[in-house]
Amino acid sequence: MKHHIRFKVNGDQYDLAVDPWRTLNDLLREDLNLTGTKFGCGTGDCGACTVMLDGKTINSCLTLAVEVDRREVTTVEGLAPSGEELHPIQETFIEKGAIQCGFCTPGMEMSGLFLLNGKKTPTESEIRTALSGNLCRCTGYNKIVDAIAETGKKMKK
Amino acid sequence: MSKIQFEYFAPETIEETVALLQAHGEGCHVMAGGTDLLVKIQHRVTHPKVLVGLGKIKELKRISFSLKSGLTIGAMASLADVAAHPKIKKHFPSVAHAAASTANVQVRNKGTVVGNICNASPSADNIPTLLVLGSRVNIAGPDGETRMPLADFFLGPGISALKPGQFVTSLNVPVPETHTGTAYLSLSQRGQLDCSAVGVAAMVVMDKNKCKDARIAVGACAPIPMRTTAAEKMLIGKPLTHKAIEAAAVRASKETKPITDVRASAAYRWKMVAVLTIRALIEAQKNARKQ
Numbered sequence: 001m002k003h004h005i006r007f008k009v010n011g012d013q014y015d016l017a018v019d020p021w022r023t024l025n026d027l028l029r030e031d032l033n034l035t036g037t038k039f040g041c042g043t044g045d046c047g048a049c050t051v052m053l054d055g056k057t058i059n060s061c062l063t064l065a066v067e068v069d070r071r072e073v074t075t076v077e078g079l080a081p082s083g084e085e086l087h088p089i090q091e092t093f094i095e096k097g098a099i100q101c102g103f104c105t106p107g108m109e110m111s112g113l114f115l116l117n118g119k120k121t122p123t124e125s126e127i128r129t130a131l132s133g134n135l136c137r138c139t140g141y142n143k144i145v146d147a148i149a150e151t152g153k154k155m156k157k
Numbered sequence: 158m159s160k161i162q163f164e165y166f167a168p169e170t171i172e173e174t175v176a177l178l179q180a181h182g183e184g185c186h187v188m189a190g191g192t193d194l195l196v197k198i199q200h201r202v203t204h205p206k207v208l209v210g211l212g213k214i215k216e217l218k219r220i221s222f223s224l225k226s227g228l229t230i231g232a233m234a235s236l237a238d239v240a241a242h243p244k245i246k247k248h249f250p251s252v253a254h255a256a257a258s259t260a261n262v263q264v265r266n267k268g269t270v271v272g273n274i275c276n277a278s279p280s281a282d283n284i285p286t287l288l289v290l291g292s293r294v295n296i297a298g299p300d301g302e303t304r305m306p307l308a309d310f311f312l313g314p315g316i317s318a319l320k321p322g323q324f325v326t327s328l329n330v331p332v333p334e335t336h337t338g339t340a341y342l343s344l345s346q347r348g349q350l351d352c353s354a355v356g357v358a359a360m361v362v363m364d365k366n367k368c369k370d371a372r373i374a375v376g377a378c379a380p381i382p383m384r385t386t387a388a389e390k391m392l393i394g395k396p397l398t399h400k401a402i403e404a405a406a407v408r409a410s411k412e413t414k415p416i417t418d419v420r421a422s423a424a425y426r427w428k429m430v431a432v433l434t435i436r437a438l439i440e441a442q443k444n445a446r447k448q
């Protein structure tokens with residue numbers, strides 16, 4: 001039986017009927033066409049599917065769509081709502097060369113932002129720990145860590 | 158490959174949850190954070206017919222503390238909430254530390270401490286600490302509320318003592334005596350990201366230099382997380398000298414029954430139980446002094 005769910009994604013309200021076995025990742029990518037959020041492992045290891053649920057990062061592959069009823073989801077698309085002006089973390093990822101193929105980038109940015117929302121000037125070790133649930137198969141970790149540190153400084157200004 | 162299909166219910170009360178579990182019987186699973194369950198479904202190890210999500214039962218999110226009734230962690234309190242809770246950090250630092258050293262940020266934001274227990278994995282990172290602290294599990298079921306020592310909760314790998322229709326509503330950790338110190342140490346290949354190959358928790362109650370009480374629990378080295386009671390007895394009533402600690406650690410290692418698996422060999426585990434027990438006892442003793 002399909003479930004009726006009512007929830008917000010990037011501020012937009014949705015009312016949908018969903019099958020209970022489909023994940024939030026399926027819903028975002030297949031039904032809402034928000035393909036910024038990626039699908040990698042499906043088992044919580046790679047973090048490519050990271051989104052915020054009520055302001056906290058979670059793996060959308062390990063979240064059922066029915067679980068987001070009455071809740072708020074933020075995806076990477078929500079960081080640049082106008083579609084033109086980028087969020088400081090996105091700008092800084094570009095400036096610092098923290099993007100190679102880009103597959104891990106949306107997840108890295110969500111994890112980075114979650115860290116910075118709690119603390120604007122994290123240490124390098126805190127940044128690395130905060131990214132422990134995100135893998136970069138291009139292994140550009142140093143530049144990603146730099147970009148997050150730099151974003152924190154910009155956001156503090 | 159097509160997905161495993163199941164029904165889903167999101168009850169808003171404990172009573173409704175019990176009724177659903179009773180009505181659907183076998184093939185009906187409780188879901189807290191889903192970070193174990195949904196991985197098992199994805200891997201096709203578990204084929205549920207029905208999932209009962211606990212996310213809409215508000216009271217299960219609660220974490221409460223009082224000097225009289227101790228710490229109560231609701232079934233939906235996330236690992237991240239437990240790791241960051243000021244009262245837990247102050248009164249039960251090793252409980253906060255164990256939660257903080259489970260998995261990664263995203264999994265801690267969604268996964269729960271109670272789910273870690275109910276999954277009943279021998280390597281679960283939160284269990285050894287909760288065992289040495291003498292925790293109890295609060296259970297709701299067809300016959301009402303019951304309480305069980307955590308030590309009686311594990312029957313085998315992945316098997317808990319819950320009966321049909323029952324689920325865990327919260328976990329209670331009593332306030333330890335003064336001059337109690339605890340510590341949890343674990344080893345795994347990828348830092349804290351993967352399940353531990355060995356985990357050891359220790360608790361000591363000190364009376365000046367003498368050890369009034371000692372408890373040691375080991376994870377991932379037997380079919381269930383276990384206390385090593387013979388080793389504990391060697392310490393109780395004695396001064397905690399390095400020699401006494403070493404002898405107890407060797408004994409603790411002998412009490413475990415590790416196997417060789419993907420995470421480590423049995424021989425390595427035996428050695429590491431002794432090493433970690435020494436370190437955990439020393440750290441627990443230090444923490445007892447801080448009080």
Ligand SMILES: Cc1cc2nc3c(=O)[nH]c(=O)nc-3n(C[C@H](O)[C@H](O)[C@H](O)COP(=O)(O)OP(=O)(O)OC[C@H]3O[C@@H](n4cnc5c(N)ncnc54)[C@H](O)[C@@H]3O)c2cc1C
Nearest residue numbers: 044189190191192193194260268269272273275281282325
């Ligand atoms: C990438 C990754 C890394 C991980 N790393 C670690 C690690 O380092 N250490 C570690 O110990 N674990 C680890 N885990 C496993 C998992 O995240 C934890 O065990 C977590 O605490 C499970 O909680 P949950 O709420 O998500 O449980 P769920 O998946 O919701 O449930 C787990 C099991 O318990 C049952 N259950 C849950 N709640 C209740 C209840 N209240 N009453 C009765 N039954 C219940 C469910 O039916 C299910 O069988 C990891 C998982 C992932 C995906």
Ligand code: FES
Nearest residue numbers: 040041042047061
């Ligand atoms: S796709 Fe979700 S963690 Fe890899």
Ligand code: FES
Nearest residue numbers: 100104136137138
């Ligand atoms: S940039 Fe390619 S996976 Fe990270």
